Amino acid sequence: MNYSRREFLKTAGMTTLAGVATTNYVLASNNIWSLNTDTLKVGLIGCGGRGTAAAMEALNADQNVVLSAMADAFADRLDESYNTLKSKMGDKVQVTEPHKFVGLDAYQRLLESDVDVVLLAAPPAFRPAHLEASVNAGKHIFCEKPFAVDAPGLRRVIAASENAKSKNLALVAGFCWRYHLPKRETFGRVLDGKIGNILSAEATYNTGELWYKERQPKWTDFEYQLRNWLYYNWLSGDHITEQAIHSLDMMQWAMGDKLPISVTGSGGRQKRTDKKFGNVFDHFAMVYEYEDGVKSYFFCRQQADTAPAYAVELVGNKGRCIVDCRTGRHEITGRRDWKYDDQTKFTDENAYKNSESRSMYQQEHDELFASIRKNKPKYDGDWMVKANLVALAGRMAGYTGQTISIQDALASNEVLFPENVSWDLKYEIPVAVPGINS
Numbered sequence: 001m002n003y004s005r006r007e008f009l010k011t012a013g014m015t016t017l018a019g020v021a022t023t024n025y026v027l028a029s030n031n032i033w034s035l036n037t038d039t040l041k042v043g044l045i046g047c048g049g050r051g052t053a054a055a056m057e058a059l060n061a062d063q064n065v066v067l068s069a070m071a072d073a074f075a076d077r078l079d080e081s082y083n084t085l086k087s088k089m090g091d092k093v094q095v096t097e098p099h100k101f102v103g104l105d106a107y108q109r110l111l112e113s114d115v116d117v118v119l120l121a122a123p124p125a126f127r128p129a130h131l132e133a134s135v136n137a138g139k140h141i142f143c144e145k146p147f148a149v150d151a152p153g154l155r156r157v158i159a160a161s162e163n164a165k166s167k168n169l170a171l172v173a174g175f176c177w178r179y180h181l182p183k184r185e186t187f188g189r190v191l192d193g194k195i196g197n198i199l200s201a202e203a204t205y206n207t208g209e210l211w212y213k214e215r216q217p218k219w220t221d222f223e224y225q226l227r228n229w230l231y232y233n234w235l236s237g238d239h240i241t242e243q244a245i246h247s248l249d250m251m252q253w254a255m256g257d258k259l260p261i262s263v264t265g266s267g268g269r270q271k272r273t274d275k276k277f278g279n280v281f282d283h284f285a286m287v288y289e290y291e292d293g294v295k296s297y298f299f300c301r302q303q304a305d306t307a308p309a310y311a312v313e314l315v316g317n318k319g320r321c322i323v324d325c326r327t328g329r330h331e332i333t334g335r336r337d338w339k340y341d342d343q344t345k346f347t348d349e350n351a352y353k354n355s356e357s358r359s360m361y362q363q364e365h366d367e368l369f370a371s372i373r374k375n376k377p378k379y380d381g382d383w384m385v386k387a388n389l390v391a392l393a394g395r396m397a398g399y400t401g402q403t404i405s406i407q408d409a410l411a412s413n414e415v416l417f418p419e420n421v422s423w424d425l426k427y428e429i430p431v432a433v434p435g436i437n438s
């Protein structure tokens with residue numbers, strides 16, 4: 001971890017992490033894109049389940065939007081996604097055969113087409129290159145989380161996000177809870193001081209095991225790993241970065257998006273030890289410390305038949321707050337008790353009913369496309385990279401067993417994702433051992 005922070009801030013021109021972003025987004029005032037009422041063309045990069053769902057949400061966000069191009073490393077996955085989208089969205093899917101791009105360079109060919117908006121939903125390791133290229137191509141962007149699996153990749157993302165801002169391109173992050181109306185209301189009250197100064201916080205993301213794809217005879221080592229990307233830290237960032245980052249982002253949100261100064265913790269591979277699970281851990285436990293001495297306690301695991309938890313709990317000097325993603329509980333207790341009640345937000349019954357039909361995933365795209373239409377492209381870059389940095393620092397602490405400063409995490413030169421990948425790549429990273437890895 002010897003990369004100079006001063007050098008990084010100089011070379012990347014990065015001011016994002018120097019201050020605290022207290023708003024959810026910044027609206028750009030100018031626009032380099034000639035906006036009118038013409039059809040917006042969408043390109044999908046990464047045609048898995050999340051990408052397919054994002055494409056549907058994009059097509060539902062605006063009456064005059066079509067899907068015109070698709071890209072994926074695998075033809076079978078692209079075809080499955082196309083068939084699903086065509087059956088559900090009909091004429092809004094206008095992807096001709098020449099605009100179905102397959103291969104590791106498929107994203108580049110898609111970006112050379114005339115799409116206006118791109119949806120980045122390939123495995124996380126590819127996100128820095130995809131985001132960088134999308135910004136350079138002048139496209140508006142929906143970018144799934146996480147954004148990088150290592151610090152060098154995150155520095156590319158930071159630079160690309162700053163470039164998107166300077167070009168007045170929309171950049172909406174796939175942190176869906178930031179677009180969930182109950183959480184906006186609840187965390188908004190926390191940030192308004194309804195529980196006073198936060199004294200401590202706890203965040204959890206404890207869940208079961210996920211999917212796995214059996215190896216087929218014709219698959220190379222790289223294809224097998226790419227099709228099971230969840231279980232390889234150089235493709236996913238490990239589950240603290242790939243999945244549990246949602247809870248870390250909510251914790252960041254509640255803390256006003258200020259960065260902790262350090263993290264100490266542990267992690268390991270206790271139950272999910274079969275070789276098919278690659279080199280990722282199955283649990284992490286972290287303590288993040290902030291400059292004012294406040295500590296946040298974070299726990300995540302992916303173990304079958306264990307108790308689930310997916311919540312953020314805050315203790316302030318004037319009250320407490322709990323946000324539970326599993327039960328839907330959004331509650332503040334203290335000097336003035338409060339619970340979120342969706343119906344109190346609307347005076348018109350039809351407005352209430354309509355709100356229920358728009359999920360947080362849909363809300364992301366509704367706001368993205370509305371901002372493009374209004375010539376005020378939405379920008380999530382300031383806070384989205386901070387959550388990714390906090391997750392990377394936590395993984396580093398878990399892998400090494402050491403206390404990791406946020407500055408050292410940002411400056412780390414450890415590369416997980418190799419610069420050049422190909423179908424004949426043979427690449428193995430051993431399972432980390434705390435106290436040995438550094």
